Amino acid sequence: MQASISIDKLTKKYGDVIAVDGLSLEVGEGELFGLLGPNGAGKTTTINVLCGILEPTSGHVNVGGHDVVKELSDVKEAIGVCPQDTAVYPFLTIKENIELFGKMHAMPSDKLEQNLEYVMGKMRLLEWANKRAGTCSGGIKRRLNMAMGLIHDPEIVFLDEPTVGMDVQARHAVWDFTKELKTRNKTVVLTTHYIEEAEQLCDRVAIIDHGKLIALGTPAQLESKSKEKHLEDVFLKLTGSDVRGEE
């Protein structure tokens, strides 16, 4: 499988604090890849480097065939991001929020209109299309948050804890859409604290802790290697049961 994302000895420091420590891995084209780890493990920092929000302290990162430092514009053309914290314009309607991000990718108006219907339908947002985001419930905002990152039909998608705060129905809608992305050969990087979510959706997962890669493989491979029945048990075995601070 051709690598869609390639991370080579990535290190990211905030002053003296090392958030990501020599991380190396590859994500194949069309792969649904899970990035797991306790709070503060370095997941979101890694995603932020992959998206070009943060510059790496050292190491090389290649996304969609482009270096994230030297060819950032090309990287941004190729990716779609659903950030961990809901980031929507409260004074814009649901439709206007999604439309704005389509226009940020300079989508032609006919294509934008077509994708709007599609993405809002998939995220179950059509009913609230003309409602201002600021007046919507947290669950709707979370789905809007994801729709804004997918409107331009990106080749590579970063979903940073996309189902936090969603009810069961909304979570299933997100899962269905995520699976559909895979069938359309999109590369998806998913970070989540719901291990069963990763187990159900992901082709492969990486478990990182203290900024370092501590396990990589399919859920079945990791379970087999650790002689555990569930991925969550593998996770706890590798990362310990101590409660961590927020990332």
Place this chain on the structure above:
Amino acid sequence: MLGVKNSMNLTRIMALVNKDIKKTVREPAALFLTLLFPVMLMLFFGLAFGRAGGESTYQVGVVNLDAGGPQSRWSGYFLGNLTSVGVIRTVEYAANETAQADLSQGNVQAVLIIPSGFGQSCSSFWTAADPSLWVRASVQLYLDSGSMFATQAIPPIVQQALEATIRGPQRTTAQLPVELASPSLVASAKLTAFDYMAPGVFAFATIFLVLIVSSSFTVEREEGLLRRINTTPATPSEFMTAASIANMISALAQGLLLFVMSLVVGFHSSAGLTGTVMAFAILMVFSLCNVGFGLITATLSKSSGAANGISFIFVIPQMFFGTFVGAALPPDIQVLGRLVPSYYVTDALTSLLLRGAPWTGPTILLDLAVVSAYSVIVLILGVLLFRKYGKSQ
């Protein structure tokens, strides 16, 4: 950041401008600061210091050409009846020229010329029963065309005083030997305190863009929206260009609304079309300066709450030294106004709107040059500081 292409995409810029305009229109706080607050301010100053506020007494200049005549007591009665109305105060002039000069300067609202032979004419009403034997005379009245009271109320008051002088309390429909000639309207150059304030109020309102911009950027930063936009192909140049355009549009809308409101509450604009357009152009350039100050404020502020406070570092000096407020300061302190850009905006707008100066006049062009230079420097500084230190506090 390395690897970012610098080409500007119009679709992205217009989408971001549209977003910013919607924010101004839909968010009550932004709408209040941009439009409602300046309008209320203009309304308040107009009513308090303009002519719309009304005047308690009116000055009428009198040139009594019958003062030394044999029947001069009649003109005395006439002036007595005129002032007995209460709202009229008379000012006597020896020469018509002096009176007319004061009328054109707005020092009096009307000039009354009592002709020579006025007393004889009044007297003939009582001595000759046949009107054909009356000595005819005509009282001339000149009115300030810019004063609604002068044009509407003074002629009937003068007519009533004239009738009361000649007939006394007796009311008849009979003719009088003295007639009140058709009043002549004279354009007055009198300016109210509000006329001097209004140009400064335009600058004053634009200064508040500092608050709006700093608050907008800090809120978007707090909400993760700047970071999110940063994951799209939109470049920082496009984002800043859009913010600048949106705020220039806000300044233009604000200026238009204020201009209309100022005229409604009595502002006397002496500017023609080109002068008025130039005034708006200067306001729009000035809005860029305040976008720059807003970005510097956002860079210095850790939260939107802090931004509201810190923005007054830029608002207060501009407001006190560079707008109508500065005119009330001692001359030594007024000099400080030359350090703030709003001073040059107020100066240019005063020349254009109040004095009717041509838009190509040296004062206007110099003021525009200073405001432009200030705006370019502050905007570039604001953009650079915000990009380096302000995006991700």
